[in-house]
Amino acid sequence: xxxxxxxxxxxxxxxxxxxxxxxxxxxxxxxxxxxxxxxxxxxxxxxxxxxxxxxxxxxxxxxxxxxxxxxxxxxxxxxxxxxxxxxxxxxxxx
Numbered sequence: 001x002x003x004x005x006x007x008x009x010x011x012x013x014x015x016x017x018x019x020x021x022x023x024x025x026x027x028x029x030x031x032x033x034x035x036x037x038x039x040x041x042x043x044x045x046x047x048x049x050x051x052x053x054x055x056x057x058x059x060x061x062x063x064x065x066x067x068x069x070x071x072x073x074x075x076x077x078x079x080x081x082x083x084x085x086x087x088x089x090x091x092x093x094x
Contacts, residue, residue: 004070007083010034011066021063024054035087046091053086 014030015022022030031050035042057072058064073083 007034007069008066011069021065023062023064024051024058027054027057027064031083031087031091034083035091038084038087040087040091041093042087042091043093049090 010030010033011022014026014033016026028047028050031046031053032042035046054064057068059068069083
């Protein structure tokens with residue numbers, strides 16, 4: 001399973017209503033779960049940072065699809081694996 005499949009499966013599991021979208025709280029759960037999988041201890045203000053990510057990814061409409069996440073990463077010139085890097089760089093305790 002590649003990272004894109006892993007992220008897609010995690011997205012499906014965390015999305016509470018199984019409609020293919022998630023809200024901000026679900027996104028925080030997904031990021032926290034992925035950080036746990038990566039064995040990354042999150043810093044104190046990680047939720048504030050993830051809220052900012054969510055606002056960018058969801059375009060402010062309060063919902064995000066997996067495609068929104070992929071498109072955001074592609075537009076920023078990054079790849080799906082960058083979520084791993086972002087968690088490790090921006091959210092990990094130093």
